[in-house]
Amino acid sequence: MSDLLFHKTYLHPTSKEWVVFVHGAGGSSSIWFKQIKAYKQHFNLLLLDLRGHGRSNNMFQDMMKNPYTFKSVTTDIVQVLNHLKIQSAHFVGISLGTIIIRNLAELAPERVKTMVLGGAVTRLDARSQFLVQAGNLCKHIIPYMWLYGLFAYVVMPQKTQKESRLLFINEAKKLCQKEFKRWFKLAADVNPLMKYFKERDLPIPTLYLMGGNDYMFIKPVKEMVSKHKHSYLTEFDNCGHVCNVERPDDFNQHSIEFIQRHQQMAA
Template sequence: MFVHGAGGSSSIWCKQVKAYKQHFNLLLIDLRGHGKSNRLLKDLIAKRYTFQSVSRDILHVMDHLNIQAAHFVGMSLGTIIVRTAAEIAPERILSMVLGGAVTRFNTRSQVLVALGDLFKHVIPYMWLYKLFAYIVMPQRNQRQSRLLFIREAKKLCQKEFKRWYTLTSEVNPLMRYFKESDLAIPTLYVMGELDYMFIQPVKEMVAAHKFSQLHEIADCGHVCNVERPDEFNQRSIQFIQNQIG
């Protein structure tokens, strides 16, 4: 099960599909309001989004397809959705690969989120999204990742962006709880060493959880599955295969 981040879609996994399908059956999810789900759900969902409600969407898809349990691969904000699903139904998550994981907003990212919250009603959401993309992925070798996420974010409408933006207020309280809750689910964090906003909190999370491990990719930023797909694929596939047996 592949779970993308906010503003993306299942297309961000294009560099994983060929390698993974040699070993596993794959299911790529478009989260509510994203990708092909945008046309189906944007007029049906009016309530405020929460990580729990979005995570239950994934569990409902599993129910619909009669999937009892699966290995999960998440990216960026999608890692919080995977982790929330594991909290709701741990028996259904066999392992977790969490790439570019968000485990806490540091001071810089909290300021960024606060500014975005202040201006989200008065300026076009794509201006905010492009600014965030450049701040989170500033290096030249991250240009492909930035363009990919900006392209996919254009498929969101302003109202949908605001719904997803409200989730940022949940991140730190939720992750403080998750840090205290060490689920007995094998977990691999895959992080770019240049992911300056998020890598240190991940190191702290891994140090606190005995079922977790960290793999750092050299000279790589936030969206490590796009920037270094070969290393991401090799390490994550090996990890999942080790859980199978």
């Protein structure tokens, strides 16, 4: 099964519920280390590494020549679900992983029970669009780790975000230059896709967990939540973009309670 994403499961002795964790660009499933202990007390867990990331970095040799699309990256996850015979699950994502989860809900809504979207990216503002465009122009000239380091610093500038920043930079070092360029190009497709998502309110319970200091992404999330009747927002004070690392206890408590509440309502 070499064409499957690298994945790891934690089985619960009695629960039938599955939670699937989707990391962001440049990360890997290891960024969920502060969630596993709390979550595995209640659910079966599936952690995976997106293509080119973590331990999925040697796979998909046949796809290496093709550009990535959000659809192809999302389909990788569906294949793992099929392989494990998981009909439907709760999805927890961070940063760019939230777009992939939202896309999965669009492509296969019957597979998604609830969505927990941390540090959600719902729109790139003028500043981040400029960064992506500048990065796209320079990506053949500037070493990609410089670019990634700059991005990490712009998205997570505060001292309190140092742990998150270093975690992502260390994970990104495991990406090869070609892989980085493919994911970077994908970032340019974010806005048209998110415009479409903004206009469509899916009937899937969705919890946005955002840091109050996540200045690049929190405003568009607030706009989205005000328009969508199945979406909810919890904001953490003095917290930045990667709220599952900065405020793990709050992240775990709010997200687990949300999943359990909707699980009971569905039952």
